[in-house]
Structure formats: C-alpha cells, structure tokens
Amino acid sequence: MKNNKYRLYFVDAMRAWAILMMLQGHFVDGLLDNAYRDNSNLAFSIWQYFRGITAPVFFTVSGFIFTYLLVRGDQQGMENPRVKKGIKRGLQLLFIGYLLRTNIFGLLKGEIYSSFYLVDVLHCIGLSILGIIGIYIFSSTKKKFVLPLILFATTIILFVLEPQYKIMDHIYLPEMLANYFTKANGSVFTIFPWFGYATFGAFLSLIFTRFKDYKHLYPVAITTAFIAGLSLVFYSSPFVNYLGQTTGLQLFADLYKNNYLFIRLGNVLVVFGVFMTLRRFMMNSTVLKIGSSTxxxxxxxxxxLYGSLTGLGFYAFLHHSLSPYIVVPGALIFMVACVYTALKYEDNKVVIKTKAGEWLQQLSTNAEPWIAFSFRLIKDTLFRVRVTVIKLFRLAKN
Structure with a gap:
C-alpha cells in the first residue's frame, strides 16, 4: 500500500472501529432480552459505557475527515471544489437517511408511516457537513483564526446550553422539521447537540492541518489528547458544579446534573490518543477499507437489522428476546455479514452502477411508447371532458 505522509491512517482506523462498535451496539441493544439488562453486572456496564462512546466518536471523526479534506487545497470559499462535493455529500446523506426509513408496503397502500419522518445519524451527519460548509464559507473572507474559533465556540455553546433546548418540543414546527430538534416524536438523534461533536472534529482537523509538518506533532498531540480527555472525564463535572455555585446560574446546575456531553468529549479525546499512539499498526488495508466504506x-x-424498505428485519421478529449466549455470537456474525456485504459492493460498485444505469435506460426506452400513449389518452380524455362540460353549460343556459 502506498504510504501518503499526509494521510491520517489512524483516523480511518478510528472510523472503522466506530462503525464496528455501532454494528454490535445496535444488534445487542435491539435484540438482548430486558431481563439481562442489569447495570450491576460488570460486563453489561462496561459494554453500555463503551457503546455510549460510539456516536460521539463517529460524529467527531466525520467532522474531522470532511474538514481536513476541505481545507487541504489552496482554493478558498466557494472556489474550493470541496464545497460543492460537500454539499452534494450532505444532501446525499439526507436522501439516504429518508430512503432507509421508507416502507414499500406502506407506499403501496398510499401511506407514509410516521417513522419515515424520524431523524437518525445520517440526517444529522448530512446536516453537520452542510453546517460546517456554511461556517467555512462565512469565515473564508475573515482572519484565519475565525474559522477554528467559531467551530470551537459552537461546540462549547451547544454543550453548555443543552439542558435548556433539549426540553423544547417545538410544536410550532411541522413534525418533519421538529424531529431535527426534539426526540419527543421518536427521533434517535437531533442535530443539536450532535453538531457540536462534528464541529469539534472540524476544529481538531484544523489543528492537525496547521501543524502537519511539525516534527513533534504526534508526541504533543497524544499527550494533549490524553491530558485534555481525562481532565474532561474526571474534572469537567466538578468544574461545572464550581461554576454553578460561584455564579448561582441555574444553567450550570442543570448541566452538572447530566454532564454527559463533556464527559463523552473527553472519551473521544482519549480514543484519539489511543489510536494516535497505535497509528503505526493502523495501516492494515482491510481496516482502512472498512473505515472508508462506513x-x-x-x-x-x-x-x-431494521428491515429498511420492507420492515422485515431481525428487529421486527427478535426485538428484546434473546439471551447473551445468542446475542454475543450473533453480533459477531452480524458484523461480519454487514462488512462483507458492504465491501463486496464497494469492490463491484462501478459494475453495479453501470448495470443499474443500463437497466434504467432500457426500462425508460421500453416505457417510452406507453408513456406517449398515456399522454395522448389523457389529452384526448381531457379534451372530451372539456367539450362535454361546455355542451352541458350551453344546455343549462338555454
């Protein structure tokens, strides 16, 4: 494999780790019987804690990778070709997010189920990419420090204010839009506060870009990641409590009661530190391919798992019904099956898209006479209806 000194292989490896953690997390959480969900059980508690790290890592890495590529070239603002690609990518993720929640059987009945409007991780990552692009374009004509400052400030503001906006139900908005801001209707993710992890990843990418040629980049980055990460994990809550007692602001008191965002941000930094430390072992081609095929x-x-398009997935038939002795090996098999299927698709993506294009073209060609006939039939029918209506009006007038 060709070694690109500017490619951050450890980030690809982190993304691979995050997607694998997500696979097993969704499988176990969806199918494990409630009787085995015991927080006093050490194994379950450890699994649950690490499962909570997955989404923050995924959002942070997504923001990191996108922004790292966005600012790598010399062109700025709208002249940057990565802007157009990013907008396309963001919209693509939104489209796929809704497509995966589409139920064909419902459409055949002329019905769109309410689950179609729920917001998931793809929607939020897509919007996060668009949001980062917006910040990038806004700051492209400003001083260089403005972009990282806005990104970092966005993370802090979203995390600090989370207790305030999470209780809003946004009933004044159409449900489809409200689902991006509230979980009241069943959304799995909301754009806030998760956009904060993406902006933090974008901020980190700017730091790496700025010091990419620095001789001691990794020793300094690893040390900083561990110190900052562990500080957030163990000391962010006492610090927030101190701010609450000192200022008397209810905002900090509410944040102290559930300071999961800053703690998880600390977890993310520790994960960054671990993967940077082991970066020399993160260049396996399969691992990198998994990371680029998320x-x-x-x-x-x-x-x-969820039966996208049909509703016929494991979740529908085995929801919260399996023992750990079945779930654990099942999760491993599930991970292998998903990765194998996806990598096979990636290997044959060009052929599949070509064949699909040819099939659609042939379908369009074959359907063209019928479409033309249908239009003529509709046109003739409308003309006859119009003539009939005119005659009826004339009779009524006479």
Missing part, C-alpha cells in the same frame, strides 16, 4: 456498511446493517 456508509455502505451502515446501509447494509440498517437493511438487515
């Missing part, structure tokens, strides 16, 4: 893996897992 969208395909996500789609395959959604179809198999």
């Amino acid at each position: 969208l395909s893996i996500y789609i395959s897992h959604f179809v198999i």
Whole structure:
C-alpha cells in the first residue's frame, strides 16, 4: 500500500472501529432480552459505557475527515471544489437517511408511516457537513483564526446550553422539521447537540492541518489528547458544579446534573490518543477499507437489522428476546455479514452502477411508447371532458 505522509491512517482506523462498535451496539441493544439488562453486572456496564462512546466518536471523526479534506487545497470559499462535493455529500446523506426509513408496503397502500419522518445519524451527519460548509464559507473572507474559533465556540455553546433546548418540543414546527430538534416524536438523534461533536472534529482537523509538518506533532498531540480527555472525564463535572455555585446560574446546575456531553468529549479525546499512539499498526488495508466504506456498511446493517424498505428485519421478529449466549455470537456474525456485504459492493460498485444505469435506460426506452400513449389518452380524455362540460353549460343556459 502506498504510504501518503499526509494521510491520517489512524483516523480511518478510528472510523472503522466506530462503525464496528455501532454494528454490535445496535444488534445487542435491539435484540438482548430486558431481563439481562442489569447495570450491576460488570460486563453489561462496561459494554453500555463503551457503546455510549460510539456516536460521539463517529460524529467527531466525520467532522474531522470532511474538514481536513476541505481545507487541504489552496482554493478558498466557494472556489474550493470541496464545497460543492460537500454539499452534494450532505444532501446525499439526507436522501439516504429518508430512503432507509421508507416502507414499500406502506407506499403501496398510499401511506407514509410516521417513522419515515424520524431523524437518525445520517440526517444529522448530512446536516453537520452542510453546517460546517456554511461556517467555512462565512469565515473564508475573515482572519484565519475565525474559522477554528467559531467551530470551537459552537461546540462549547451547544454543550453548555443543552439542558435548556433539549426540553423544547417545538410544536410550532411541522413534525418533519421538529424531529431535527426534539426526540419527543421518536427521533434517535437531533442535530443539536450532535453538531457540536462534528464541529469539534472540524476544529481538531484544523489543528492537525496547521501543524502537519511539525516534527513533534504526534508526541504533543497524544499527550494533549490524553491530558485534555481525562481532565474532561474526571474534572469537567466538578468544574461545572464550581461554576454553578460561584455564579448561582441555574444553567450550570442543570448541566452538572447530566454532564454527559463533556464527559463523552473527553472519551473521544482519549480514543484519539489511543489510536494516535497505535497509528503505526493502523495501516492494515482491510481496516482502512472498512473505515472508508462506513456508509455502505451502515446501509447494509440498517437493511438487515431494521428491515429498511420492507420492515422485515431481525428487529421486527427478535426485538428484546434473546439471551447473551445468542446475542454475543450473533453480533459477531452480524458484523461480519454487514462488512462483507458492504465491501463486496464497494469492490463491484462501478459494475453495479453501470448495470443499474443500463437497466434504467432500457426500462425508460421500453416505457417510452406507453408513456406517449398515456399522454395522448389523457389529452384526448381531457379534451372530451372539456367539450362535454361546455355542451352541458350551453344546455343549462338555454
């Protein structure tokens, strides 16, 4: 494998780890019987804690990778070709997010189920990419420090204010839009506060870009990641409590009661530190391929587990019904199946898209005479209806 000194292989490896953690997390959480969900059980508690790290890592890495590529070239603002690609990618993720929640059987009945409007991780990552692009374009004409400052400030503000906006139900908005801001209707994720992890990842990418040629980049980055990460995990709550007692602001008191965002941010930094430390062992081609195929893996897992498009997935038939002795090996098999399916698709993506294009073209060609006939039939029918209506009006007038 060709070694690109500017490619951050450890980030690809982190993304691979995050998607695999997500696969097993969704499988176990969806199928494990409630009788075995015992927080006093050490194994379950450890699993639950690490499962909570997955989404923050995924959002942070997504923001990191996108922004790292966005600012790598010399062109700025709208002249940057990555802006157009990013907008396309963001909209694509939104489209796929809704597509995966589409139920064909419902459409055949002329009905769109309410689950179609729920917001999931793809929606939020897509919007996060668009949001980062917006911040990038706004700051492209400003001083260089403005972009990282806005990104970092966005993270802090979203995390600090989370107790205030999470209780809003946004009933004044259409449900489809409200689902991006509240979980009241069943959304799995909301754009806030998760956008904060994406902006923090974007902020980190700017730091790496700025010091990419620095001789001691990794020793300094690893040390900083561990110190900052562990400080957030163990000391962010006492610090927030101190701010609450000192200022008397209810905002900090509410944040102290559930300071999960800053703690998880600390977890993310520790994960960064671990993967940077082991970066020399993160160049396995399969691992990197998994890291670059996360969208395909996500789609395959959604179809198999949740029955996307049909509703016929493991979740529908085995929801909270299996013992750990079945769930654990089942999760491993599920991970292998999803990854294998996705990587096979990636290997044959060009051929599949070509064949699909040819099939659609042939379908369009074959359907063209019928479409033309249908239009003529509709046109003739409308003309006859018009003539009939005119005659009726004339009779009524006479």
